[in-house]
Amino acid sequence: MTLLIGIKCTDGLVIAADGATTFGTFGNFTIRQPSRKLSIVKDSMIVAVTGPVGLKQRFVGELEGLQLSANIKQHQAMESIAGAIRRPLQIEFKNAEVTRGALGGQAVQSIMSGTMVGLLVQGEPTLIEFDHQGSPECATDNLRFKSLGSGQPLADPFLAFLAKVFWSKKPPNLNDGQFAATWTLRHAIETNPGGVDDPIQMMTLRNSGKGCEIKELQKDDLQEHLEAIAAAQAHLAEFQKKQITPVPSGDIPSP
Amino acid sequence: MAARIDWLLLALNAAGSKGLSPVQLQKTLFLLGQKMADKVGAGFYDFQPYHYGPFDRDVYTDAEKLAASGRIEIEQREGESFNRYIITREGEVDVSRLAHYEAEEVSEYLREKLIPWVRSQSFQSLVSAIYAEYPEMRKHSVFQG
Numbered sequence: 001m002t003l004l005i006g007i008k009c010t011d012g013l014v015i016a017a018d019g020a021t022t023f024g025t026f027g028n029f030t031i032r033q034p035s036r037k038l039s040i041v042k043d044s045m046i047v048a049v050t051g052p053v054g055l056k057q058r059f060v061g062e063l064e065g066l067q068l069s070a071n072i073k074q075h076q077a078m079e080s081i082a083g084a085i086r087r088p089l090q091i092e093f094k095n096a097e098v099t100r101g102a103l104g105g106q107a108v109q110s111i112m113s114g115t116m117v118g119l120l121v122q123g124e125p126t127l128i129e130f131d132h133q134g135s136p137e138c139a140t141d142n143l144r145f146k147s148l149g150s151g152q153p154l155a156d157p158f159l160a161f162l163a164k165v166f167w168s169k170k171p172p173n174l175n176d177g178q179f180a181a182t183w184t185l186r187h188a189i190e191t192n193p194g195g196v197d198d199p200i201q202m203m204t205l206r207n208s209g210k211g212c213e214i215k216e217l218q219k220d221d222l223q224e225h226l227e228a229i230a231a232a233q234a235h236l237a238e239f240q241k242k243q244i245t246p247v248p249s250g251d252i253p254s255p
Numbered sequence: 256m257a258a259r260i261d262w263l264l265l266a267l268n269a270a271g272s273k274g275l276s277p278v279q280l281q282k283t284l285f286l287l288g289q290k291m292a293d294k295v296g297a298g299f300y301d302f303q304p305y306h307y308g309p310f311d312r313d314v315y316t317d318a319e320k321l322a323a324s325g326r327i328e329i330e331q332r333e334g335e336s337f338n339r340y341i342i343t344r345e346g347e348v349d350v351s352r353l354a355h356y357e358a359e360e361v362s363e364y365l366r367e368k369l370i371p372w373v374r375s376q377s378f379q380s381l382v383s384a385i386y387a388e389y390p391e392m393r394k395h396s397v398f399q400g
Contacts, residue, residue, distance in 0.1 A: 226337035
């Protein structure tokens with residue numbers, strides 16, 4: 001079970017994840033363990049994967065061997081990374097065809113995955129999501145956020161709400177993106193029926209002027225975001241109180 | 256002169272059993288360093304502009320050292336997802352070794368003025384007040400507007 005969040009910001013991108021891995025087979029879950037879900041590849045790419053841990057390990061291995069030229073265009077980067085991801089994916093889908101007779105739908109269910117990648121393409125921070133078939137889609141200025149994993153049904157509507165409230169007049173910068181990612185992950189962790197849990201992991205990627213700069217937020221960095229979230233929620237609660245408590249407004253004028 | 260971790264302990268001693276939240280702790284120590292710079296000395300925390308104004312990660316590192324030695328507790332209260340930093344009995348006993356003039360003057364300022372003021376602020380008004388007096392601390396703020 002996983003929740004991955006990616007946000008394209010004006011000055012970079014944010015990729016964040018929950019920190020719980022669920023063990024089990026054939027849909028029978030046994031235990032949950034804390035784990036790291038974000039990887040840095042060749043100091044130039046953030047990679048996060050939902051689905052089997054083994055698939056993620058193979059995706060990261062393929063991407064470590066991938067050579068992308070500095071002048072590659074966005075669609076070329078999408079295809080190159082998709083090609084690298086599809087190599088192990090297609091092996092597993094072929095295996096699933098063979099075993100489906102004996103295992104039924106579980107054969108395919110056990111290899112469902114999604115991937116989120118952040119990198120610089122022609123110097124621009126670029127966020128790309130890959131679906132269970134390895135098909136890519138880039139975040140854009142109009143579609144700035146992405147989420148993947150079992151927590152996606154909780155994250156997408158919440159991110160859309162935050163985008164409407166906070167980004168309708170001005171797009172998010174990296175700080176705004178970290179705040180939104182933290183709040184969305186906290187919401188999902190607190191409300192999901194199981195499998196999405198602390199600790200939150202978060203990385204940012206930007207062009208520092210000298211090249212790709214990837215930073216991982218320490219757990220201490222999240223403390224003030226968590227307190228800001230509590231303050232924002234309290235502020236919303238005050239809005240409700242102000243509807244029922246008299247607020248000085250001056251006399252209603254008579255004609 | 257006391258070490259900076261001692262000023263942190265003094266701040267939490269002044270805060271008493273309610274403790275301080277992360278933002279309250281960071282901003283209290285920042286303001287202490289600004290208002291009583293001659294008392295806290297040159298080795299004090301080095302606050303830089305961050306998401307909500309002045310921030311030094313070493314504040315949390317030192318808080319964890321104090322927690323490891325039993326002088327404070329770091330806990331999460333029901334309904335809160337962030338930490339709260341609270342002095343323990345052992346911490347209160349340890350504070351007494353700092354009983355010299357500078358510590359007493361700093362303690363009085365913390366206890367009588369700074370912490371009551373910090374506690375009286377909302378998250379927004381605390382951060383805003385610091386931005387108003389120290390505008391350079393707004394540089395990397397969330398919600399630049």
